[in-house]
Amino acid sequence: MLTARSMTPPGAPVGAVFLSSLYHPALYDRDPPVGSYWEASAPPLGRETPPLHDTATCEVAVIGAGYTGLTAALTLAEQHGAGVAVLEAGTPGWGASGRNGGFCCLGGAKLGYGVMARRYGLAETRRFFAAQMESIDLVQQTCAERGIDADITGGGEILLAHKASRGGAVLQAEREELRELVGLDCPVLDNDALAARGLAGAGFHGGLELPLGVGLHPLKYLRGLARAALDAGVTVYGHSPVTALQREGADFLLVTPRGRLRARKVILATNGYTEDDSMRPLAGRLMPALSSIIVTRPLSAAEQKAQGWTSMVMCADSRRLLHYFRLLPDGRFLWGGRGGISGSPAAAARSQARLRRTFEHHYPAWRHVETEYFWRGLVCLTKPLVPFVGKLEGEGLYAALAYHGNGVSFTAWAGRAVAAQVAGAQGAEALPAVLRAPLPRFPLPFLRKAYLTGAYAVYGAQDALT
Numbered sequence: 001m002l003t004a005r006s007m008t009p010p011g012a013p014v015g016a017v018f019l020s021s022l023y024h025p026a027l028y029d030r031d032p033p034v035g036s037y038w039e040a041s042a043p044p045l046g047r048e049t050p051p052l053h054d055t056a057t058c059e060v061a062v063i064g065a066g067y068t069g070l071t072a073a074l075t076l077a078e079q080h081g082a083g084v085a086v087l088e089a090g091t092p093g094w095g096a097s098g099r100n101g102g103f104c105c106l107g108g109a110k111l112g113y114g115v116m117a118r119r120y121g122l123a124e125t126r127r128f129f130a131a132q133m134e135s136i137d138l139v140q141q142t143c144a145e146r147g148i149d150a151d152i153t154g155g156g157e158i159l160l161a162h163k164a165s166r167g168g169a170v171l172q173a174e175r176e177e178l179r180e181l182v183g184l185d186c187p188v189l190d191n192d193a194l195a196a197r198g199l200a201g202a203g204f205h206g207g208l209e210l211p212l213g214v215g216l217h218p219l220k221y222l223r224g225l226a227r228a229a230l231d232a233g234v235t236v237y238g239h240s241p242v243t244a245l246q247r248e249g250a251d252f253l254l255v256t257p258r259g260r261l262r263a264r265k266v267i268l269a270t271n272g273y274t275e276d277d278s279m280r281p282l283a284g285r286l287m288p289a290l291s292s293i294i295v296t297r298p299l300s301a302a303e304q305k306a307q308g309w310t311s312m313v314m315c316a317d318s319r320r321l322l323h324y325f326r327l328l329p330d331g332r333f334l335w336g337g338r339g340g341i342s343g344s345p346a347a348a349a350r351s352q353a354r355l356r357r358t359f360e361h362h363y364p365a366w367r368h369v370e371t372e373y374f375w376r377g378l379v380c381l382t383k384p385l386v387p388f389v390g391k392l393e394g395e396g397l398y399a400a401l402a403y404h405g406n407g408v409s410f411t412a413w414a415g416r417a418v419a420a421q422v423a424g425a426q427g428a429e430a431l432p433a434v435l436r437a438p439l440p441r442f443p444l445p446f447l448r449k450a451y452l453t454g455a456y457a458v459y460g461a462q463d464a465l466t
């Protein structure tokens with residue numbers, strides 16, 4: 001068990017302020033509102049999370065107040081009696097956790113299960129899959145037990161073929177692979193079956209039904225987690241970007257613009273918003289990527305019927321540069337996808353136009369329906385295309401991150417797992433090998449955006465041609 005520690009006086013010099021990042025500065029500006037539908041529809045946090053001033057000490061410092069950081073902090077405080085402080089550059093949930101699509105479903109890795117089984121072994125692949133299933137339950141349990149009303153909608157997830165060549169036999173082969181490798185049976189649905197389920201769009205060619213997962217309001221869930229962490233005695237410092245992370249004897253010193261936090265152990269939970277210069281142990285090891293969302297005005301029952309799309313089941317398409325979409329409880333339609341390469345405001349306008357084009361292609365009956373919200377954010381990839389959870393090089397330093405655009409559910413598992421390791425309650429072997437493999441640097445990390453540009457060009461061509 002960990003124990004809370006008392007305050008200690010300041011000691012070390014403040015490190016240099018580093019602020020380098022891969023994308024346009026607009027993406028890291030915590031001042032303007034995100035502009036999301038979630039922000040407009042979630043009750044406020046209702047608690048103060050003032051910035052860190054002067055010097056404070058805690059046993060475990062967590063950097064980043066998204067799902068990962070808050071889940072880890074809550075677990076450490078409640079289950080392991082630790083004194084925990086969370087440092088967040090914006091407000092809690094400012095990152096991807098407050099602005100995602102709310103798909104709480106299988107996911108976390110971009111690597112296919114076939115390659116995963118060859119690389120890590122079938123048993124370890126199955127352990128990773130079991131962890132993903134467990135994490136969907138953990139999110140629902142957390143909401144139920146803590147009274148978090150996150151607008152949960154059921155129904156699983158359907159992967160829709162966007163071309164005839166990605167339907168039929170290809171869907172059957174995916175079904176076989178899932179059944180054989182991870183024991184999940186996913187029915188293949190033709191267009192008639194989809195229409196009967198209230199899923200009639202244009203340009204879809206059948207789908208694969210994954211009978212797992214729920215939709216939720218991401219910011220309501222996030223704020224519920226933040227309240228639970230504060231109630232459990234966690235200190236959350238908002239508007240406190242860590243600009244340097246230094247070793248000081250057996251401790252760490254975390255430097256923010258107005259204060260310093262000394263901690264025995266540190267968890268990095270900065271995911272796609274990790275900046276290389278302030279988070280040196282992760283420098284060059286992560287690939288942030290943009291994802292964007294449009295949300296329409298509420299569709300009337302007649303408008304939904306006119307398109308034949310009345311179901312609230314979560315969907316994604318078969319494009320390699322995929323879209324994810326769902327009807328929200330108040331009748332709005334959420335349509336998300338790739339968010340471009342530069343991150344500049346001009347590029348944002350282009351992403352919005354691209355999303356709108358594909359939305360209208362699949363939902364011609366809704367061409368007149370206005371977009372009311374558009375926003376974007378950063379997800380996080382690694383070179384091996386799997387998440388990382390556990391200890392980094394050096395004593396006392398941990399991370400849980402890189403869910404490949406699919407962390408709404410898996411952060412619940414990852415946050416608990418990293419907390420248990422930090423507390424010494426479980427060792428690395430408790431994790432599937434998929435998650436604890438070393439986190440390698442990208443070759444020539446300054447070329448990361450060039451790699452992404454190349455990959456997008458290839459994937460875009462594959463989506464159009466095959």
Ligand SMILES: Cc1cc2nc3c(=O)[nH]c(=O)nc-3n(C[C@H](O)[C@H](O)[C@H](O)COP(=O)(O)OP(=O)(O)OC[C@H]3O[C@@H](n4cnc5c(N)ncnc54)[C@H](O)[C@@H]3O)c2cc1C
Nearest residue numbers: 064066067068089095096097100101103242377406407408
């Ligand atoms: C547009 C979009 C749509 C998505 N849709 C889905 C979806 O439908 N389903 C799904 O499963 N996943 C989705 N995701 C991914 C999912 O949101 C993430 O995987 C998940 O939220 C990651 O949570 P996290 O806590 O690890 O990171 P984040 O929520 O990104 O939190 C990291 C936090 O660290 C803070 N931070 C960074 N650097 C510092 C620093 N130096 N000092 C202090 N704080 C710092 C940031 O401000 C940020 O708040 C989506 C992501 C985006 C952007």
